[in-house]
Amino acid sequence: MLKDKVIVITGASRGIGEAIARAAVDAGARVALASRKQADLDQVASSLPPDRAIAVACHTGKSGDVDAMFAKAIERFGRVDGLVNNAATNPYFGPLIDTPDAAIDKTFEVNHAVVNRGVRAVEGYEIRVWAHRHPDDPDRLKAMPIPAEIKAAFE
Numbered sequence: 001m002l003k004d005k006v007i008v009i010t011g012a013s014r015g016i017g018e019a020i021a022r023a024a025v026d027a028g029a030r031v032a033l034a035s036r037k038q039a040d041l042d043q044v045a046s047s048l049p050p051d052r053a054i055a056v057a058c059h060t061g062k063s064g065d066v067d068a069m070f071a072k073a074i075e076r077f078g079r080v081d082g083l084v085n086n087a088a089t090n091p092y093f094g095p096l097i098d099t100p101d102a103a104i105d106k107t108f109e110v111n112h113a114v115v116n117r118g119v120r121a122v123e124g125y126e127i128r129v130w131a132h133r134h135p136d137d138p139d140r141l142k143a144m145p146i147p148a149e150i151k152a153a154f155e
Contacts (some may be wrong), residue, residue: 003028006077008122010060010071011087013040017150032073032080034058035087036150060087061109063117070121083122 007024011017013035021031025048033041033055041055054076058069073080089110092103 001027005029005081006032006073007082007084008032008034008073008077008080009084009086010034010058013037013044017084018044020086021048021053021089030077032056032069032077034069038115055149060085060117061106061113066121068116080122 002024005024005028007029009010009017009021009031012021012031015062017035018032021033021044024031030052031048033045034057035041036057036059038055038057041057045053047053056069056072058065060066069109070080089106091106092099102145128155133152
């Protein structure tokens with residue numbers, strides 16, 4: 001099922017994300033490993049077949065990082081077929097009523113916004129591919145804007 005698919009995996013430098021990456025590669029997929037720390041990603045990537053993995057430092061709470069990470073995955077593998085949103089944070093342990101605003105903001109930025117940013121990047125890529133394959137279809141102009149980094153991967 002994953003043979004020759006390209007999967008982006010966030011939070012892939014350790015734990016569940018690393019295990020998902022290894023399982024995907026074992027099933028025949030190529031993976032784009034994403035996490036904040038390049039050195040940690042490089043360690044995981046170096047233990048995988050070099051033609052099956054790319055390591056890209058990416059703060060999933062930042063749109064520019066997410067778009068650039070997808071562009072690098074597309075540049076390396078030619079496409080993206082799936083996304084595993086595994087990155088998460090929990091900066092505060094204790095009663096919700098005592099949670100500082102900064103911890104709430106951080107949790108939302110990483111745990112919730114990443115879903116929207118990742119899906120937006122995947123959809124933007126898919127729309128760009130569709131528009132490229134259907135250049136004469138007037139409806140292609142109704143597509144949502146594509147991030148510059150993803151557009152550049154096709155130009």
